[in-house]
Amino acid sequence: MPISEYYRGLRSSVGAGLLMVPSVAAVIRNDAGGILFIRKGGEQLWGLPAGAVEPGETPSRAIRREVFEETGLMVTPLEISGVFGGEKYTYEYSNGDRVEYTVTVFECAIVKGTLRSMDGECEELRFFGEEELPQTAIPYPAELFRRHSGEASPAIFE
Template sequence: MPIPEFIVELREKIGHAPLWLSGVSVVIRGDEGRVLLTRRADNGLWAVVSGVLEPGEEPASAAVREAKEETGVDAELVRITSVDVTEPITYPNGDITQYLDVCFLARWTGGDAHVADDENLEVAWFEPDNLPSDLTDTSRLRLEKALQDKAEAWFSAS
């Protein structure tokens, strides 16, 4: 999916200045415990499924939507696993963004995993103990917290 229209409109007003956004990510586990990752087109790195919330959108709805839009799979959310703030990100076009991210653990419920948008180059299942070395730092954190199978969500207390 291209840049959401509301962000395009904001960028027309603020240019490349830092923009604070709400995001979601989702760690999708398959039947055998493998996790679904995407290779991002913007940086070439592997990552968990993630995306920006549309204005007024519930985080849970956004997580399910992003899973379908990016990978073609259906997912059932299990729980929130972490809430964190990313470091500022500078995109190739010069836009600077920082995200408040709510991460969910989800169970794969159907659909064949494939590249379903223009934001990703590859989609693949990985064993949790054999993750790709070129994984984003934020995805490492989110996977670590989601795969601990703790009932409570992780957040930074500092």
């Protein structure tokens, strides 16, 4: 879903000006340990399955919804991997709209589904190994994607 009625309403008031957007993103691994990244149509850079939290929606529900809309996968969040925000999480869309994300990143497990773009936004969906991660539009720290064998990964806060 490109933009919700809520965010469309905000945009009609502020135009392309900066919006602070609470959002969620998912680190999803396949059985081989590859991490799922998506590339939206017309974009060169990759991203995690992600999106805005809607009014009244919990972050847990938002991550499930966003992942399904973008990838066709049903997931369950396992833990919070990190929380990121600030100036370096500012992004300008191709239409000039500016946002600054405060992102809660969840490590998620696949429950079921077939990998495909449900909302038509994603041009490519692909699992990458930790050693071959693509360049991303949002500058997540590399340690977000590292597995700590046999122990819980500490959450990263920026």
